[in-house]
Amino acid sequence: xxxxxxxxxxxxxxxxxxxxxxxxxxxxxxxxxxxxxxxxxxxxxxxxxxxxxxxxxxxxxxxxxxxxxxxxxxxxxxxxxxxxxxxxxxxxxxxxxxxxxxxxxxxxxxxxxxxxxxxxxxxxxxxxxxxxxxxxxxxxxxxxxxxxxxxxxxxxxxxxxxxxxxxxxxxxxxxxxxxxxxxxxxxxxxxxxxxxxxxxxxxxxxxxxxxxxxxxxxxxxxxxxxxxxxxxxxxxxxxxxxxxxxxxxxxxxxxxxxxxxxxxxxxxxxxxxxxxxxxxxxxxxxxxxxxxxxxxxxxxxxxxxx
Amino acid sequence: xxxxxxxxxxxxxxxxxxxxxxxxxxxxxxxxxxxxxxxxxxxxxxxxxxxxxxxxxxxxxxxxxxxxxxxxxxxxxxxxxxxxxxxxxxxxxxxxxxxxxxxxxxxxxxxxxxxxxxxxxxxxxxxxxxxxxxxxxxxxxxxxxxxxxxxxxxxxxxxxxxxxxxxxxxxxxxxxxxxxxxxxxxxxxxxxxxxxxxxxxxxxxxxxxxxxxxxxxxxxxxxxxxxxxxxxxxxxxxxxxxxxxxxxxxxxxx
Numbered sequence: 434x435x436x437x438x439x440x441x442x443x444x445x446x447x448x449x450x451x452x453x454x455x456x457x458x459x460x461x462x463x464x465x466x467x468x469x470x471x472x473x474x475x476x477x478x479x480x481x482x483x484x485x486x487x488x489x490x491x492x493x494x495x496x497x498x499x500x501x502x503x504x505x506x507x508x509x510x511x512x513x514x515x516x517x518x519x520x521x522x523x524x525x526x527x528x529x530x531x532x533x534x535x536x537x538x539x540x541x542x543x544x545x546x547x548x549x550x551x552x553x554x555x556x557x558x559x560x561x562x563x564x565x566x567x568x569x570x571x572x573x574x575x576x577x578x579x580x581x582x583x584x585x586x587x588x589x590x591x592x593x594x595x596x597x598x599x600x601x602x603x604x605x606x607x608x609x610x611x612x613x614x615x616x617x618x619x620x621x622x623x624x625x626x627x628x629x630x631x632x633x634x635x636x637x638x639x640x641x642x643x644x645x646x647x648x649x650x651x652x653x654x655x656x657x658x659x660x661x662x663x664x665x666x667x668x669x670x671x672x673x674x675x676x677x678x679x680x681x682x683x684x685x686x687x688x689x690x691x692x693x694x695x696x697x698x699x700x701x702x703x704x705x706x707x708x709x710x711x712x713x714x715x716x717x718x719x720x721x722x723x724x725x726x727x728x729x730x731x732x733x734x735x736x737x738x739x
Numbered sequence: 740x741x742x743x744x745x746x747x748x749x750x751x752x753x754x755x756x757x758x759x760x761x762x763x764x765x766x767x768x769x770x771x772x773x774x775x776x777x778x779x780x781x782x783x784x785x786x787x788x789x790x791x792x793x794x795x796x797x798x799x800x801x802x803x804x805x806x807x808x809x810x811x812x813x814x815x816x817x818x819x820x821x822x823x824x825x826x827x828x829x830x831x832x833x834x835x836x837x838x839x840x841x842x843x844x845x846x847x848x849x850x851x852x853x854x855x856x857x858x859x860x861x862x863x864x865x866x867x868x869x870x871x872x873x874x875x876x877x878x879x880x881x882x883x884x885x886x887x888x889x890x891x892x893x894x895x896x897x898x899x900x901x902x903x904x905x906x907x908x909x910x911x912x913x914x915x916x917x918x919x920x921x922x923x924x925x926x927x928x929x930x931x932x933x934x935x936x937x938x939x940x941x942x943x944x945x946x947x948x949x950x951x952x953x954x955x956x957x958x959x960x961x962x963x964x965x966x967x968x969x970x971x972x973x974x975x976x977x978x979x980x981x982x983x984x985x986x987x988x989x990x991x992x993x
Contacts, residue, residue: 497950521950597941598948629854629935637854637935
């Protein structure tokens with residue numbers, strides 16, 4: 434017991450002042466799914482390389498957890514998607530299809546909260562409707578218009594797998610049906626919509642449990658599962674770019690972070706992000722390793738010669 | 740005297756009243772009520788799915804669990820029973836979410852689908868059967884040997900001893916297992932949504948994904964009420980089914 438008290442005193446008097454004297458690290462977080470973890474690791478490694486003290490808080494949880502932690506200062510920065518911020522965090526119902534306008538609006542909205550949106554990445558992580566390549570050939574479906582036409586001709590036949598969020602979002606499934614001239618409940622009855630965890634929706638399509646399903650445009654498995662992305666020929670799905678969201682206070686302490694993190698977005702397009710996701714989800718590489726190799730590959734980190 | 744009855748009544752009613760008040764406040768505050776009203780057909784479909792999940796897996800678990808547990812106490816099974824108990828104990832320590840994940844991962848290997856209501860039912864059943872087997876086995880095992888000897892002396896057959904002596908005497912312990920199993924099933928059922936099993940978990944996860952507490956509450960509160968309902972029904976039926984003589988403890992009702 435005495436030893437314990439001694440130890441605790443030692444900690445209070447030595448360790449805590451020491452950590453306070455050192456520069457407070459930038460706490461980098463991410464949501465729990467692969468793409469987010471890769472993005473988080475990219476930020477962590479890039480900042481470290483430029484000599485900024487970093488605390489790795491990646492894979493923190495869902496949108497809600499990250500946002501709340503950011504607002505309360507438990508984390509300093511994470512990547513958020515413009516669409517998710519607009520619809521889920523700010524509770525707007527209006528769907529904006531222009532990427533630049535959406536980014537500007539989200540940035541302005543968050544300026545009030547003391548949060549800064551840095552330069553967005555080029556890639557677009559929006560929803561996509563996927564179908565087994567063989568089914569698509571068989572039914573003669575290549576685009577969402579053809580999909581809608583087939584569904585209209587065969588009411589009650591089309592089955593869909595989806596995650597909870599896509600099913601209920603303002604820019605989600607029901608909206609898509611309406612946009613392509615279908616009626617939910619009539620052309621596709623509710624019983625034909627299998628709802629499950631986001632990542633499983635693709636597997637349900639691969640295993641033939643549903644004709645088509647929801648995926649993200651940057652999902653690495655689409656190619657591996659031999660799935661086709663149905664062409665969104667009437668441009669229903671909005672463009673959703675991710676961008677680092679950082680607390681303004683942190684930028685005061687480390688003004689250079691703004692420029693460092695803004696370098697990431699320019700070289701991350703949809704094809705690149707899909708390939709990085711593929712390397713983790715299908716090839717089984719570690720997000721950390723994928724992030725590092727991408728950073729050195731595009732020259733953001735120069736390999737030091739030993 | 741009357742004062743005491745009133746006091747008893749108040750003691751029971753006040754927590755109930757406060758719970759109702761709290762739930763209705765939650766419902767109003769987060770707009771869960773509006774969401775439920777707006778989606779009333781979906782609400783009823785989810786309720787039906789949820790009850791289907793709970794009741795089917797429950798009934799199967801009780802039937803299989805009690806049968807297996809009873810069989811294990813027979814002389815011929817003596818060797819196998821300790822092995823089965825080890826398996827049951829290990830199985831029960833696996834978290835429910837992991838059991839769902841296992842069902843999702845393993846069922847495709849034996850040619851079944853890993854997504855949908857069937858794998859969810861299988862997972863719930865497999866997880867709930869463990870405490871029932873264990874309690875049935877130990878309940879029957881604990882019946883005093885003197886009682887059985889007396890029954891044999893009275894000329895009762897093996898079958899009569901099982902149904903008139905052993906099972907009735909073990910019933911309080913078996914009932915404990917059933918309640919544990921129900922708690923597991925009711926607690927895991929909302930997770931069934933993740934592998935496409937349906938049920939009220941859908942609204943809970945929608946609420947989390949959309950950062951909308953109202954939808955989450957609209958799913959979570961009915962789940963909690965269903966859990967309370969099942970616990971209440973079980974407690975009541977225990978009072979009814981278990982013979983007075985072996986009701987060792989007063990069974991609490993909600």
